[in-house]
Amino acid sequence: MNAAAFKANFKKEQETAGFEGYKGVMEIIERVRTEGDAALLSYTEQFDGQSPESFKVPKERLEESYDALSYEEKEAFETIRRRIEQYQLSIKYEDKAEGEFQYVYHPLEKVGVYIPGGTALYPSSVLMTVVPAIAAGVQEIHAVTPTFESTNITFAALYACGVENVYTAGGAQAIAALAYGTESIPKVDKIVGPGNYYVALAKRLLFGQVGIDMIAGPSEILIYVDDAVHIDAIVYDIFAQAEHDANARTFLLSEDPAVIDRIAERMDALIDQQSRSSIIHQSIAHNHYRIVDSRESLISLINDVAPEHVSIQHKDAEMIISNIKYAGAVFNGYYSPEAIGDYAAGPSHVLPTDGTGRFSHGLNINDFLTSHAVISIEKDTYGTIAPPAKIIAQREGLDAHHQSLDIRME
Amino acid sequence: MNAAAFKANFKKEQETAGFEGYKGVMEIIERVRTEGDAALLSYTEQFDGQSPESFKVPKERLEESYDALSYEEKEAFETIRRRIEQYQLSIKYEDKAEGEFQYVYHPLEKVGVYIPGGTALYPSSVLMTVVPAIAAGVQEIHAVTPTFESTNITFAALYACGVENVYTAGGAQAIAALAYGTESIPKVDKIVGPGNYYVALAKRLLFGQVGIDMIAGPSEILIYVDDAVHIDAIVYDIFAQAEHDANARTFLLSEDPAVIDRIAERMDALIDQQSRSSIIHQSIAHNHYRIVDSRESLISLINDVAPEHVSIQHKDAEMIISNIKYAGAVFNGYYSPEAIGDYAAGPSHVLPTDGTGRFSHGLNINDFLTSHAVISIEKDTYGTIAPPAKIIAQREGLDAHHQSLDIRME
Incomplete structure (x- = not known):
């Protein structure tokens, strides 16, 4: 069979078809944006059948969850945590300086991590999202998860990684809360982690308002x-x-x-x-x-x-x-x-x-960095590049650009 | 004044407010996805008042546009092109190999570039999007622009960069065409470049269906x-x-x-x-x-x-x-x-x-690469990491994972 036929097979079950579900998710996002915690609570009651007293999980519940692990489980978390950390650090980007340029990387300040909950709990997803963020140097990690048992393996894994800010909320409403902030959940710079269809729609609709890792299927x-x-x-x-x-x-x-x-x-x-x-x-x-x-x-x-x-x-x-x-x-x-x-x-x-994968990559430490160029042109270089720049500025009709360049030629 | 007050000033004019405009853009995307060129033509007539005979610009018109430049303009383009290329290559990511891992980068195969048109033409935007893509090694670049003059400075700049696939289409409809492909415009892996509000909405709605650089304001x-x-x-x-x-x-x-x-x-x-x-x-x-x-x-x-x-x-x-x-x-x-x-x-x-900028960076050569890890675990390493992996698999109730790990311990 040829590649085209295989590719058709590969895509056909997944092909994006229309925009079903968008309207409902937009409404969720808008209500959380304008009403904050009240909307978050109302959706948590509606979709998760839960009425948490507060969204933030008390530190003791994280600690109790961890304490309930066996010695072997604690050791397993720690071995894996160290291994992920070591690998992620090995591929971390480093600042570059070349002539009149620097290109510098900095860790994001606030990151939101979505941890799926519901019927099955996946502590491995905690490790695989949180450890790269911590290795990058992210200052604040805020984890949301629709996990309402008072102690559980997800909380244990979060505690093992050192995450203190954990909120019991899920779905599109939790994504909206992280994107805009509510009374309980702070606005973050970027949201990562896998989730269901509604989580994926919310991430797509909020792309650009907040950083988004990818849309997982x-x-x-x-x-x-x-x-x-x-x-x-x-x-x-x-x-x-x-x-x-x-x-x-x-x-x-x-x-x-x-x-x-x-x-x-x-x-x-x-x-x-x-x-x-x-x-x-x-x-x-x-x-x-x-x-x-x-x-x-x-x-x-x-x-x-x-x-x-x-x-x-x-x-x-x-x-x-x-x-x-x-x-x-x-x-x-x-x-x-x-x-x-x-x-x-x-x-x-x-x-x-x-x-x-044709245009994006697996989540890694570098997704928790952002970067910018520092441009420090010297007078001599300026003398060689300002003239061509002026020619293009003139063709674009941007005369103030031309003058901003010209005045420095004097 | 304090940072918070300044920040409020800074954001207030730009704050995303609701989802106005989304419905119309979804309709445009859906029509282009299902009807292809016919929808693209209908929207080009409606929004641009133009009825191009074919969307693809004949190579001669690109060449004529370039030939109409003065010697100084041609030299300016070439000086700038080389300078951008040199800088971009200086920050290009390189493959890493560490122990049992390789982390490898490859250029994207097909990239769509949106070049704004309308009343003003910006050849500098051509250089600033196309040159990093070419430097990265992208095989096919497909540029769309709502620029209908038979020869113009945008075409000249595209020709100067060596881009042969240029289409006279703009707005959300051009973004949809690049995301899904039509009879005239091929589906690409990633779309980059600035555009107006509708272009930004289309990019957001198609994020994940296709790679998207950023939402520019x-x-x-x-x-x-x-x-x-x-x-x-x-x-x-x-x-x-x-x-x-x-x-x-x-x-x-x-x-x-x-x-x-x-x-x-x-x-x-x-x-x-x-x-x-x-x-x-x-x-x-x-x-x-x-x-x-x-x-x-x-x-x-x-x-x-x-x-x-x-x-x-x-x-x-x-x-x-x-x-x-x-x-x-x-x-x-x-x-x-x-x-x-x-x-x-x-x-x-x-x-x-x-x-x-708190979570994303300026377009650069690395946005035209994608990457993946190659994992080549040796038997000895396997012996040390499979046991903790099995413990977590067990806690997640994923028994086939456990067995897939276990059978290799024999």
């Missing part, structure tokens, strides 16, 4: 295997992808039809033993199994669709990977299954989905 | 001067800011009231000699003149409002500038007036406005 993975692969390991990789949610998708590719058949057989044998087998059954309905006819078509296909996760478990991995231009993240080899990236490898698991 | 500058400053030079700097458009704003600050008075006097004396005096009269109504009482309050004020342009023409410039964290761009000293940045300094003049 359902998760996807492209796995490329050769005939030497450990069949059951791939089966669990596919199940791990599938158990995220009913919309998760796997694209399993190989040059060898027999491998795909063997994997499919073992999936059939093992699926009903999985604890989340009903979700897995739903999401593998969106899976795609493909034979690729050439290395070129594999690479063009990956670069065309920029999958969120690309897992290459193949003897020629190095060569293939060196040709990948667009992907959320690339997992190289047997000991880099996607699951290790979800928890502990180092790069954030908050990654661009649905082809957006 | 009216221009602003903060100028800080001491008593040794060349009064008329500052007057022209203020007029240069003011002549952009009626919403442009200047914040002139000093510790010395006498300087501000002298500048105001000279403004009165010179304003009616300016060719764009009527626009200048309108926009200086939004100017703010302030005495700052301390160096600390100056710096906190700049960092709070993150002005698009900060021009420090003061003996203590170095010290002040080293404390600026948030700004669109900083202009240091007498020979770095903002006008030189508009045309020829090197950094793009497409800069974050209205406080958005």
